[in-house]
Amino acid sequence: VTRWLERLDRRWIFFGMGLLVLLPLLFPLSLPLTVSNRVRAFHDGIARIPDGSTVLMSCDYDPGAIPELVPMTRTALHQLFDKKCKVVVTCLWPGGPGLVDNTVRAVADEMHQVDGVDYVDLGFKEGREAVMVLMGQGIANAFPRDYQGKDTRSLPIMRNVRDYSSFPLLVNISAGYPGTKEWVQQVQGRFHLPMVAGVTAVSAPEFYPYLQTGQLVGLLGGMAGAAEYEKLRGEKGTATRGMDAQSMAHVFVALCILAGNWVHWRRRREERAS
Amino acid sequence: VSISHDLSIWVAAILTLFIFSFLYKDNPLYKFAEHLFVGVSAGYYIILNFWTVIVPNLWDPLVKAFRGEGVDPTHHGFLAASLGDYRGWLIIPGLLGVLLFTRLFGKIGWVSRWSLATIIGVYAGIKTTGFAQSDLVEQLHGSLQPLWTGQLASTVNVLIFTVGLITSLMFFFYSREHKGTLGVVSRIGVFFLMVSFGAGYGYTVMSRVSLLIGRFQFLLQDWLGIR
Numbered sequence: 046v047t048r049w050l051e052r053l054d055r056r057w058i059f060f061g062m063g064l065l066v067l068l069p070l071l072f073p074l075s076l077p078l079t080v081s082n083r084v085r086a087f088h089d090g091i092a093r094i095p096d097g098s099t100v101l102m103s104c105d106y107d108p109g110a111i112p113e114l115v116p117m118t119r120t121a122l123h124q125l126f127d128k129k130c131k132v133v134v135t136c137l138w139p140g141g142p143g144l145v146d147n148t149v150r151a152v153a154d155e156m157h158q159v160d161g162v163d164y165v166d167l168g169f170k171e172g173r174e175a176v177m178v179l180m181g182q183g184i185a186n187a188f189p190r191d192y193q194g195k196d197t198r199s200l201p202i203m204r205n206v207r208d209y210s211s212f213p214l215l216v217n218i219s220a221g222y223p224g225t226k227e228w229v230q231q232v233q234g235r236f237h238l239p240m241v242a243g244v245t246a247v248s249a250p251e252f253y254p255y256l257q258t259g260q261l262v263g264l265l266g267g268m269a270g271a272a273e274y275e276k277l278r279g280e281k282g283t284a285t286r287g288m289d290a291q292s293m294a295h296v297f298v299a300l301c302i303l304a305g306n307w308v309h310w311r312r313r314r315e316e317r318a319s
Numbered sequence: 320v321s322i323s324h325d326l327s328i329w330v331a332a333i334l335t336l337f338i339f340s341f342l343y344k345d346n347p348l349y350k351f352a353e354h355l356f357v358g359v360s361a362g363y364y365i366i367l368n369f370w371t372v373i374v375p376n377l378w379d380p381l382v383k384a385f386r387g388e389g390v391d392p393t394h395h396g397f398l399a400a401s402l403g404d405y406r407g408w409l410i411i412p413g414l415l416g417v418l419l420f421t422r423l424f425g426k427i428g429w430v431s432r433w434s435l436a437t438i439i440g441v442y443a444g445i446k447t448t449g450f451a452q453s454d455l456v457e458q459l460h461g462s463l464q465p466l467w468t469g470q471l472a473s474t475v476n477v478l479i480f481t482v483g484l485i486t487s488l489m490f491f492f493y494s495r496e497h498k499g500t501l502g503v504v505s506r507i508g509v510f511f512l513m514v515s516f517g518a519g520y521g522y523t524v525m526s527r528v529s530l531l532i533g534r535f536q537f538l539l540q541d542w543l544g545i546r
Binding site: 056059062063066067070071109111112113139140142168169170171174175178189190227229230231233234235245246247249250254255257258259260266267268269283286287290291294295298 | 342343360363364367368371372375376441442445446448449450452453454457458460461515518519521522523524525526527528529530531532533535536539545
């Protein structure tokens, strides 16, 4: 077995991984999913704000993060619109504005929300942290026109929006830089705006310290976080449907690590013996 | 099964398959998709930045400032800055932006350093204050926890946290050789660091597998129409 494993073409591993991801998508296993405290805190963070509030939501990602972050965006918008909240959406990633606009518009249409009244997509603005600081002086200063090119100040939703003090909560969905870390540093810390975040799994460990100190009220980490959030909301979106494949892939990776270590250990033992 | 009739979905699906073909071996189809991606991305970013940065942030405000539109009537000229209207001054960042291109002309390339100095200075200032407040002060504050919380479970949690924090920090203390007590403490710190790396690796696997799941979901649902 050791010799066979040593000579195994890595393409078989790719093939095995492909099968283990593909089959659960075709034939769901409905493996159990437990909702973690950090995901519950994210949900409760939104649930606690007064109904009808205007919330700032920054979607800082591009198409590379669709499987993880679009489900979070959808579910968060569902929860906000259910609470009759008005949502001001921004995007600080150049690759994201079209994707974010499509996602927001799809959910808004599904829930019969009116553009410019119940929600507004302010689109993309280059400048990263500088934009965050500028928004502190006035949201319309930083985004004079929305994604559709309409004058931001003329929109009904923006009548009561001046700067960060107009929002009870910041919802940040982020795939990296600029994202959650920068929003915490530039906005949560300076303007004391409560904040919840949904992030890609690869960046999630970086944000646990913020969760522990209360700088983040709640945190969704990767597809698992998105699926737990969907479960909490009673929805069955793409994240929930992908979790069986996710679990199978993780078991496969763990077995590959064990097999690799076993081969290495055997080889080292043989070398010592000879 | 209801295969998509949308041409854009077909293009995306075929390009996805071209990229996946690299898993078998490098080939012209993969290279075509890769080069196409790089070219389209470069074009997209140039156009996006022109229409979302240059035009609304620089060109439009400057044109309005030169024409005197929206400027306080008691002031005169394009630099007539009243409170909240400093649009004329945008000529300075505009000029600094142009100076960046002097790097393309060997002898006067040094002029671009003025622009870089401004960018670095502004961002260093913004980052330093944000980092000091949110990462240094808040994290120090969060790390100072009472060792006895009144509940056994949370007390054990705090003790593990404190031991992990101190031993991990001691691992990065290089002014003395890691022998004796320091050696033992730093070795305990290594275990905590390894747990942290393991968690990081697990999350990284989850992110990468999510990308694969996303592509498969696209191929199955959006392209082939398998629900």
